[in-house]
Amino acid sequence: MEIGSAIASEGEREAIKKICDEKNNGNLNARLLSFARIKKEDITYALNCGVDGVFLVAPTSDIHIMSKLNTTREKVTDSITECVEFCKNNGLIVDLCCEDGTRTGIDFLKEILNLAVELKVERLTVADTIGIATQEKISEIFGALNPIAKSKILLGVHCHDDFGLATANTVTAIKNGADVADVTVNGLGERAGNAPLEEVATALKFLYNYDINIDFKKILGLSKHIEKITGIGIARNKAIVGENAFTHGAGIHVDGILKNPATYEAINPEIFNAERKFVLGKLMGKKTLENVLNEMNIKANGEQFTEIFKKLQFIADKGTRLTNFDVRQVANTMLNLSEKREIILKGITAFSGYVTQPMASVTLLVNGEEKRAISIGNGPVDAAINAIQNICKDIPFEF
Numbered sequence: 001m002e003i004g005s006a007i008a009s010e011g012e013r014e015a016i017k018k019i020c021d022e023k024n025n026g027n028l029n030a031r032l033l034s035f036a037r038i039k040k041e042d043i044t045y046a047l048n049c050g051v052d053g054v055f056l057v058a059p060t061s062d063i064h065i066m067s068k069l070n071t072t073r074e075k076v077t078d079s080i081t082e083c084v085e086f087c088k089n090n091g092l093i094v095d096l097c098c099e100d101g102t103r104t105g106i107d108f109l110k111e112i113l114n115l116a117v118e119l120k121v122e123r124l125t126v127a128d129t130i131g132i133a134t135q136e137k138i139s140e141i142f143g144a145l146n147p148i149a150k151s152k153i154l155l156g157v158h159c160h161d162d163f164g165l166a167t168a169n170t171v172t173a174i175k176n177g178a179d180v181a182d183v184t185v186n187g188l189g190e191r192a193g194n195a196p197l198e199e200v201a202t203a204l205k206f207l208y209n210y211d212i213n214i215d216f217k218k219i220l221g222l223s224k225h226i227e228k229i230t231g232i233g234i235a236r237n238k239a240i241v242g243e244n245a246f247t248h249g250a251g252i253h254v255d256g257i258l259k260n261p262a263t264y265e266a267i268n269p270e271i272f273n274a275e276r277k278f279v280l281g282k283l284m285g286k287k288t289l290e291n292v293l294n295e296m297n298i299k300a301n302g303e304q305f306t307e308i309f310k311k312l313q314f315i316a317d318k319g320t321r322l323t324n325f326d327v328r329q330v331a332n333t334m335l336n337l338s339e340k341r342e343i344i345l346k347g348i349t350a351f352s353g354y355v356t357q358p359m360a361s362v363t364l365l366v367n368g369e370e371k372r373a374i375s376i377g378n379g380p381v382d383a384a385i386n387a388i389q390n391i392c393k394d395i396p397f398e399f
Contacts, residue, residue, distance in 0.1 A: 006051070016049040032051045037057055049281065054094060088119070097125040097334065103130075113153070128166075128169060132162065134169075139162055145175030149176055159173075183196070188226070220240075245269075248264060249278070280327060289312065293308075296328060298328070311334065358378065360375060360384035362388055
C-alpha cells in the first residue's frame, strides 16, 4: 500500500507513522510504502516514518526529463542507481515507477528494467501518468518488457483515467504479463483518478477468471466508507458501487429480471452484498409497479391498479423522480387508505462553522417512543441524516 508522501508535510508524516503503528500492532497485514522522488531527502523522510519501502518515482519520458527536470537520460539513470542503493543499504523495498512510462520509448524502458534487475529492485511499475495510453500501447509495452522481467522482477501497472480507459488498460496490462496493478477505492486519484479497485478486481475475477484473493462482499461497504470520509461522492451510475449499479427501471428490463435475473444483469448483486432495486419513472412498465406494490403489501384490483399507474406516469412525465414514498401516497389516495406514521420528526438542531465540525441533534418519535441522537457529518444536512440513521438503524425506511 502506498500510504502517503513523507516529504510532503509534517501532518502527512504523522499520518504515515500512525498507519505504520497499526501494522506494528498487528492490525494491518500489508507492505507499507511512501511516495518518493529520486532524491535521498525524500527517502530519508520515508525511512524516519517507519515504512517498509518506497514507491520511487523516476520521470522517464523525454518531455518529463527535458521540460520538467532539465536534465538527461544518463543523469536520471544515475539518480535511480544512487537512490536504489541508498534504499537497499537501509533495508527498504523498492517499487521503481517509470513516471510517464507510456510516453517513454520502449528501448529506454528496457534499459530501466535491466538496471532495476541489476539493482535487485523488487518491482518495476510503468505509469500511464496522464491517462493517454490505449490498450494497444499497453499491450506493446508489457509484451516487450515481460520476457525480460520474467522470474527476475515483478512488473506493475499504474493507470490514470483521463480518457476513461484506466480499468481497460489495467486489465490489458495484467493479461500481457503485469504482476501487480495499482488501484484505488472508487478510482480516487489525481485529476480524473486512477483505476478503481472495484472495477479491476471484478473484471479480472468474473470476466477473465483470475484468482483475486479479496472478499467481494466488503467492497460496497468499503466504497461507502471512503466516500464518507473523503467527501468525494460516488456517481449514481458508477459501475459496481454506484447507487444505480443494480437498479432497474425500464419496463422490459424489469419484466426480464423478474423472470430470470441473468437477462439484464451481468453479475449477481449478492456477490457484493448489494441489493437489486426497481425504480419508477416514465419508462416504467406495469410489472415494475406490480412488484413495488407487492413489496408494500398493497392490494389493488385491475381498475385501481390502472389508475395508480396513470397517476404515477403523469408525475414522472413532469420530470420528477419517483420514490416508494410517492407510490405509497398515490396508492393510499386512490384506495382511500390511511397510513400510520411510525416515525415522526419532533425536532432538529444543526450547526456548522468555519472551524467547527458540522453537527446535528435529532429527536424522533418512533412507534410512540421518543428517541434522540447527535451526529457529525460532512455538513449540517449530512450530520442530520447520520443522526436519523443512527436512531432508525434497526427500522426499514427510506428518505
